[in-house]
Amino acid sequence: MAGYVSGVGGAHASTRVVAIANQKGGVGKTTTAINLGTALAAVGEKVLVLDLDSQGNASTGLGISVEARLRTSFDVLTGGATILDAVMPTAVPGLFAVPANSDLVGIDSALAADQTRPFKLRDAVTALVGHQRSRSGEAHFSYILIDCPPSLNILTLNAMTAAHAVLVPVQCEFFALEGISQLKDSIEQIRATLNPRLEIQGVVLTMHDARTSLSREVADNVRAFFGPKVYETVIPRNTRVAEAPSHGKPILLYDYDCAGSQAYIRLATEIIERERQYKAA
C-alpha cells in the first residue's frame, strides 16, 4: 500500500492524489484533468478535480461559472477554506471540483511571509483525508486530480508536495520533450526534499494524429525517454474534445461516442489496472 493514504468507504480504500503537470503550456493538462476525472467517475470512482491554475480552465470546462466560484483553491491555500468548504458538484455524478479564479495570480505575495508555503495544499489534503476517515459511512474521494498551471511555480510545488504521483501529459508535436528534463529534475528534487513518496504516475501522449509521421516519431521518442511509464493509450487529436469546454461539459457528456471520449475511458481503465498491479506488488 506504499504511496496511498489509507481511508475507508468508496470504491477504493484509499485516496490517490495525482498532480497533472507539465510546465509547457497547452499540452492537454486541463483537458486530461477534466476528462480523465469524468472517465474515472463513470467507472464508479469518486473524484475531485482541484483547479490550481489562475486561468480557471478546468472550472470553466466543468461548467462552473466565474460567479459561482464562491470559495476557491486560493482560499484553500491561504487558510480561508477547507477543501470540503470549497468543493462543488459538477454535472457528472461522482465528479466534484474545487474551482480556481484569478485570485491565484496573487498567491506568491499572499504566502510570502509564510514559512510553510510549500505544504499548504498537502496540509489541506491531509485534513480532508482525516475528515473522511472520521465519517466512515460516506464514500470518500478515491482520486484527487490536481490541474497545475504551465509553470514550475509555488502552485505546482504545492501540488507535487501534496501528491503521491505526477501524471505528465505530453503533446505529440515537435518540441514535445522540451523542458521534460527540467520537469524530471524538479520531481527528483521534490522527492529528495519535500515529498519522499512522489513518483511519476505515468506519461500520456495527447493530441496524437495517427496520419502524420511527426506524431508517430514524437510518440516513439517519448516512449524511448520514459519507457514503460508511457501509457499505451494515446489521446487522439479530436475536434470534439476541443469544442466540449466551450459548452461547459466534459467530452464524455458532450459526445460519448467520439474517439476522444473513448480514449479517455481507456486511459482511466489503464490507470486503474496499473494501480491494481502496483498495490498487489
Ligand code: ATP
Ligand atoms: P495550459 O498550459 O494553458 O494550462 P493545458 O496544458 O491545460 O494548457 P489544455 O487547455 O488541456 O492544455 O489544451 C490546450 C488546447 O488544446 C485547448 O484548446 C484544448 O481544447 C485543446 N486540446 C486538448 N486536447 C485535445 C485533443 N485531444 N484534441 C483536440 N484538441 C485538444
Ligand code: MG
Ligand atoms: Mg490548463
